[in-house]
Every structure is written in structure tokens, then in C-alpha cells.
Amino acid sequence: MGVRILYRGTPPAEKLYNGTCLTCGTRIECQRGDGRFEPGSQHNLGETVRVPCPVCTGVIYASPKRVTFSFPIHGRD
Numbered sequence: 001m002g003v004r005i006l007y008r009g010t011p012p013a014e015k016l017y018n019g020t021c022l023t024c025g026t027r028i029e030c031q032r033g034d035g036r037f038e039p040g041s042q043h044n045l046g047e048t049v050r051v052p053c054p055v056c057t058g059v060i061y062a063s064p065k066r067v068t069f070s071f072p073i074h075g076r077d
């Protein structure tokens, strides 16, 4: 028997980020490759992706979308 995936995680390149433009209020969803990835540091808590706003000239700092884990409450085996 090979490896079976019980829960598929999200590789960094597929991870979704979302953010709101502080200048015009546009909400976007993006991936790491769509902007400039900035790992979290002591000055900003958590990683962000900096993307130019597609509507105005603002900059959007997108944060990782919250990942929801769904494990079955009752096992099937």
C-alpha cells in the first residue's frame, strides 16, 4: 500500500491570500505569485503579499486566508 492522503494541505504556491485596498476599498484574492511575498517579521505579524490594486493606484497588503480543517468527528474505521 502506498501513501494515502487523508487531508490534502495547501502548498505555499497555491495558498490563497485576500486583502482590501485601503485607498478605494476593493477586495481581492490572490496567490503568492501575484505580488511580492513578504514573510512575517517582528514588525509585521504574519506574512503578507503586496499587490498593486487593480482599480486604483493603491497597494494592497493581502493576508493568508484562514484555513479551515475538517476532520470527521467519528472515524469510519
Ligand SMILES: [Zn+2]
Pocket: 021, 022, 023, 024, 025, 026, 053, 054, 055, 056, 057, 058
Ligand atoms: Zn484601490
